[in-house]
Amino acid sequence: MIKVTVWNEYSHEKINPRVREIYPEGIHKAIAAGIAGNGIQAETATQDQDEHGLSESVLAETDVLIWWGHLLHEQVDDAIVERVHQRVLDGMGLIVLHSGHFSKIFRKLMGTGCALSWRIADEKERLWVIDPSHPIAEGLGASIELEREEMYGEHFDIPAPDELIFVSWFEGGEVFRSGCTYRRGLGKIFYFRPGHETYPTYHNAEILKVIANAVRWAAPSAGTKPIYQEIPVSLEPIRSRPVSGGQD
Amino acid sequence: MIKVTVWNEYSHEKINPRVREIYPEGIHKAIAAGIAGNGIQAETATQDQDEHGLSESVLAETDVLIWWGHLLHEQVDDAIVERVHQRVLDGMGLIVLHSGHFSKIFRKLMGTGCALSWRIADEKERLWVIDPSHPIAEGLGASIELEREEMYGEHFDIPAPDELIFVSWFEGGEVFRSGCTYRRGLGKIFYFRPGHETYPTYHNAEILKVIANAVRWAAPSAGTKPIYQEIPVSLEPIRSRPVSGGQD
Amino acid sequence: MIKVTVWNEYSHEKINPRVREIYPEGIHKAIAAGIAGNGIQAETATQDQDEHGLSESVLAETDVLIWWGHLLHEQVDDAIVERVHQRVLDGMGLIVLHSGHFSKIFRKLMGTGCALSWRIADEKERLWVIDPSHPIAEGLGASIELEREEMYGEHFDIPAPDELIFVSWFEGGEVFRSGCTYRRGLGKIFYFRPGHETYPTYHNAEILKVIANAVRWAAPSAGTKPIYQEIPVSLEPIRSRPVSGGQD
Amino acid sequence: MIKVTVWNEYSHEKINPRVREIYPEGIHKAIAAGIAGNGIQAETATQDQDEHGLSESVLAETDVLIWWGHLLHEQVDDAIVERVHQRVLDGMGLIVLHSGHFSKIFRKLMGTGCALSWRIADEKERLWVIDPSHPIAEGLGASIELEREEMYGEHFDIPAPDELIFVSWFEGGEVFRSGCTYRRGLGKIFYFRPGHETYPTYHNAEILKVIANAVRWAAPSAGTKPIYQEIPVSLEPIRSRPVSGGQD
Numbered sequence: 001m002i003k004v005t006v007w008n009e010y011s012h013e014k015i016n017p018r019v020r021e022i023y024p025e026g027i028h029k030a031i032a033a034g035i036a037g038n039g040i041q042a043e044t045a046t047q048d049q050d051e052h053g054l055s056e057s058v059l060a061e062t063d064v065l066i067w068w069g070h071l072l073h074e075q076v077d078d079a080i081v082e083r084v085h086q087r088v089l090d091g092m093g094l095i096v097l098h099s100g101h102f103s104k105i106f107r108k109l110m111g112t113g114c115a116l117s118w119r120i121a122d123e124k125e126r127l128w129v130i131d132p133s134h135p136i137a138e139g140l141g142a143s144i145e146l147e148r149e150e151m152y153g154e155h156f157d158i159p160a161p162d163e164l165i166f167v168s169w170f171e172g173g174e175v176f177r178s179g180c181t182y183r184r185g186l187g188k189i190f191y192f193r194p195g196h197e198t199y200p201t202y203h204n205a206e207i208l209k210v211i212a213n214a215v216r217w218a219a220p221s222a223g224t225k226p227i228y229q230e231i232p233v234s235l236e237p238i239r240s241r242p243v244s245g246g247q248d
Numbered sequence: 249m250i251k252v253t254v255w256n257e258y259s260h261e262k263i264n265p266r267v268r269e270i271y272p273e274g275i276h277k278a279i280a281a282g283i284a285g286n287g288i289q290a291e292t293a294t295q296d297q298d299e300h301g302l303s304e305s306v307l308a309e310t311d312v313l314i315w316w317g318h319l320l321h322e323q324v325d326d327a328i329v330e331r332v333h334q335r336v337l338d339g340m341g342l343i344v345l346h347s348g349h350f351s352k353i354f355r356k357l358m359g360t361g362c363a364l365s366w367r368i369a370d371e372k373e374r375l376w377v378i379d380p381s382h383p384i385a386e387g388l389g390a391s392i393e394l395e396r397e398e399m400y401g402e403h404f405d406i407p408a409p410d411e412l413i414f415v416s417w418f419e420g421g422e423v424f425r426s427g428c429t430y431r432r433g434l435g436k437i438f439y440f441r442p443g444h445e446t447y448p449t450y451h452n453a454e455i456l457k458v459i460a461n462a463v464r465w466a467a468p469s470a471g472t473k474p475i476y477q478e479i480p481v482s483l484e485p486i487r488s489r490p491v492s493g494g495q496d
Numbered sequence: 497m498i499k500v501t502v503w504n505e506y507s508h509e510k511i512n513p514r515v516r517e518i519y520p521e522g523i524h525k526a527i528a529a530g531i532a533g534n535g536i537q538a539e540t541a542t543q544d545q546d547e548h549g550l551s552e553s554v555l556a557e558t559d560v561l562i563w564w565g566h567l568l569h570e571q572v573d574d575a576i577v578e579r580v581h582q583r584v585l586d587g588m589g590l591i592v593l594h595s596g597h598f599s600k601i602f603r604k605l606m607g608t609g610c611a612l613s614w615r616i617a618d619e620k621e622r623l624w625v626i627d628p629s630h631p632i633a634e635g636l637g638a639s640i641e642l643e644r645e646e647m648y649g650e651h652f653d654i655p656a657p658d659e660l661i662f663v664s665w666f667e668g669g670e671v672f673r674s675g676c677t678y679r680r681g682l683g684k685i686f687y688f689r690p691g692h693e694t695y696p697t698y699h700n701a702e703i704l705k706v707i708a709n710a711v712r713w714a715a716p717s718a719g720t721k722p723i724y725q726e727i728p729v730s731l732e733p734i735r736s737r738p739v740s741g742g743q744d
Numbered sequence: 745m746i747k748v749t750v751w752n753e754y755s756h757e758k759i760n761p762r763v764r765e766i767y768p769e770g771i772h773k774a775i776a777a778g779i780a781g782n783g784i785q786a787e788t789a790t791q792d793q794d795e796h797g798l799s800e801s802v803l804a805e806t807d808v809l810i811w812w813g814h815l816l817h818e819q820v821d822d823a824i825v826e827r828v829h830q831r832v833l834d835g836m837g838l839i840v841l842h843s844g845h846f847s848k849i850f851r852k853l854m855g856t857g858c859a860l861s862w863r864i865a866d867e868k869e870r871l872w873v874i875d876p877s878h879p880i881a882e883g884l885g886a887s888i889e890l891e892r893e894e895m896y897g898e899h900f901d902i903p904a905p906d907e908l909i910f911v912s913w914f915e916g917g918e919v920f921r922s923g924c925t926y927r928r929g930l931g932k933i934f935y936f937r938p939g940h941e942t943y944p945t946y947h948n949a950e951i952l953k954v955i956a957n958a959v960r961w962a963a964p965s966a967g968t969k970p971i972y973q974e975i976p977v978s979l980e981p982i983r984s985r986p987v988s989g990g991q992d
Binding site: 126128129130131132142153154155160163164167168169170173174175177 | 870872873874875876886897898899904907908911912913914917918919921
Binding site for chain 1: 628
């Protein structure tokens with residue numbers, strides 16, 4: 001059983017009736033309901049909770065964290081970001097959705113500005129599968145079509161992804177690297193573009209399938225945790241050399 | 249002409265006579281003298297200077313920054329780190345040497361812990377060229393031999409490098425990814441392992457050649473700076489869709 | 497159940513008593529016995545069989561093919577190589593061992609010469625784990641030690657691997673990229689260095705664990721097979737343009 | 745001075761008046777004229793010449809080979825393909841254009857099928873710059889627009905590129921990885937998508953700029969050629985071990 005925590009800043013739903021209509025219980029509840037089952041158990045956490053709902057004990061029991069944020073990135077406590085960062089390096093999976101590209105945790109893991117260009121114009125997005133044998137693309141056809149979405153356009157200021165799974169086509173003329181994997185420390189990270197709050201993207205069965213696939217891919221492996229330390233006694237003998245020899 | 253600033257925390261040279269003997273004017277001066285010429289102009293800066301010697305104007309005129317630090321990483325001002333980070337994203341090259349793996353700027357750019365294992369035992373290091381056609385390896389043979397160096401051993405907690413140029417063999421039994429390139433924003437980054445302060449590594453002609461090669465590789469290109477912005481008017485027409493249609 | 501076919505040219509065992517002593521039934525039987533179980537079912541095939549033991553039906557039922565060859569690379573039938581190549585592109589996993597670096601199938605998949613330097617001197621090899629969270633490294637410690645092996649040294653003329661899992665240290669002074677993953681078409685490929693025929697490497701429990709891990713990693717996923725075709729009717733409307741307009 | 749040979753199968757121009765009108769002297773002459781100057785000297789060669797115009801001496805003096813083929817891929821002599829392949833591994837740059845994705849030389853270097861989907865419908869292509877600081881993108885804006893081109897759509901059956909420089913948007917709804925770099929042996933390879941013969945793509949100044957940039961990027965470096973050989977005497981001493989010890 002993979003334990004997922006779906007985190008949401010949970011702000012748009014409270015202030016925008018259109019968003020509330022689409023996600024009456026919040027984006028987090030829609031995603032959690034949409035991916036639960038088949039070996040995935042999904043809880044939720046929101047920014048307005050104590051410690052943003054991400055206490056040490058919650059994180060310790062989370063195999064994969066899903067992150068949705070937008071308006072309130074700067075109000076996320078740096079100490080919580082540090083805690084999530086450390087958990088990722090220790091092996092927790094992280095799935096960053098849509099406007100989460102500008103979250104503190106994603107920028108901290110990437111080391112870049114993570115900026116992009118954008119437009120909200122009710123336009124069509126089509127996500128093409130670039131890596132068809134990747135487990136994150138399992139069960140999909142050649143592309144996923146979303147009738148209306150916000151546009152994100154290149155250039156996207158990220159490190160070159162370890163693997164590029166999806167590239168989006170937008171009706172208005174742009175393209176975007178929509179599905180990108182990274183490894184940082186022992187943790188696996190997946191950035192997935194779709195999910196503007198005013199569109200019902202997280203009710204789309206294919207989008208939910210991708211997120212569930214990504215959860216399975218990002219779940220921690222049973223690998224060994226490396227030890228970083230001084231090793232005073234060498235594994236192999238070291239020959240003593242007179243200082244006058246060699247390069248000195 | 250490529251303008252280089254060689255930055256050094258300049259601490260070991262002041263407190264350890266053995267280091268001072270090897271680098272009487274400091275590691276920074278040895279490197280600057282060793283790479284200057286052939287289109288490279290090298291200045292120096294040290295941590296004890298105002299703004300660590302890295303004022304806005306110094307950075308604005310620096311094409312490639314070389315970084316050597318060890319004991320005083322935590323005393324580097326966060327605001328200066330932020331400034332250097334932004335300059336790298338804007339295109340300045342950065343060469344991080346040896347114990348700089350634990351510097352604030354390198355960890356910020358990598359997003360990982362950057363830890364490793366180590367040993368000081370006067371042991372031999374041999375850096376093998378893994379990518380012989382890479383410009384950073386230009387003019388080298390199959391490997392570089394250093395009669396005595398500190399050992400750094402895997403696992404090294406970095407993102408998988410964009411390009412792996414060198415792997416080190418150590419007499420005591422370890423290996424290490426010794427030459428790694430990364431791109432972050434518009435900036436090129438090269439991590440280069442050798443250079444423990446108690447060995448005359450930065451007087452070695454091949455090591456200096458690698459650093460000079462890396463300076464040329466990391467110098468900013470004349471590419472366009474991307475603009476990240478809202479694009480309210482689409483490049484292509486967007487068809488109006490009734491809300492009842494499509495996925496809604 | 498993952499179906500594995502372990503393929504061996506099966507020549508050294510017949511002509512060299514020392515090899516026969518280590519592998520009385522052949523390298524293929526030792527590997528098959530060593531990895532079978534825990535969801536892996538292993539059959540064998542040898543070069544002296546009809547169609548080298550790799551008929552269409554055998555390959556059709558093989559999820560992962562393991563390849564060991566050395567003396568007789570040039571006598572492998574090109575038509576069989578073509579058949580194996582096509583099966584890899586269609587999704588079959590391939591694990592290439594040791595001197596298989598020079599096999600027709602590996603060179604055809606890599607596109608490079610796949611040359612390296614070597615020495616047989618009863619020397620120690622230590623394989624360091626470079627990617628500790630990778631499933632191929634599951635259950636290992638920081639390194640694997642082999643008391644005696646043939647040396648393979650860099651430069652190794654391969655494309656930069658998609659993932660670098662192991663780097664070997666050799667007592668005589670060299671390093672080598674010992675565990676490399678590639679994707680070609682829908683197939684996953686793992687090159688794994690150890691296994692000179694005069695050493696009992698394939699009786700080593702850790703080496704067998706790596707091969708079994710690699711089998712699980714390389715097994716075909718349930719992804720969709722892409723269709724490559726003319727698409728005469730566009731998904732989106734294309735505006736007619738007068739020839740005099742635009743760039744013409 | 746970088747010496748370029750622009751190779752063309754030179755068939756469409758002879759049989760299709762529309763192509764002849766656009767390229768009266770052939771695609772090869774248009775490209776050669778369009779990139780010559782600024783340190784580039786461009787000759788041409790065509791498939792109908794002796795040895796396809798690619799004699800040993802021509803290749804020996806070619807720094808970068810540009811390849812355009814389509815109808816006659818299968819009639820390219822395997823011995824010439826082998827010769828070009830070897831020259832690439834020895835360091836010659838190779839730029840493969842448009843329908844050259846199915847050429848013998850490109851498939852041999854990639855190891856995959858190199859298939860894709862396509863459509864000819866006079867549709868708009870927009871190539872977005874994904875890697876703005878890469879020398880191949882030097883001097884460009886955010887994208888290049890081609891009023892009419894053939895569509896190539898994903899999935900494109902290539903190895904994941906070392907660097908992804910361009911992604912194309914097509915009016916009809918597809919995307920494509922349009923600019924991909926690879927290293928094979930000592931040679932640098934750039935695949936660049938645009939250039940269907942019935943459109944004036946190789947008269948477009950930005951397309952020519954990309955090709956000229958790619959020539960500069962792919963030109964051989966002055967690096968050392970690796971030697972692959974037996975190394976009977978080890979660099980470091982190897983301790984004799986009794987056979988009864990260790991793993992044996």
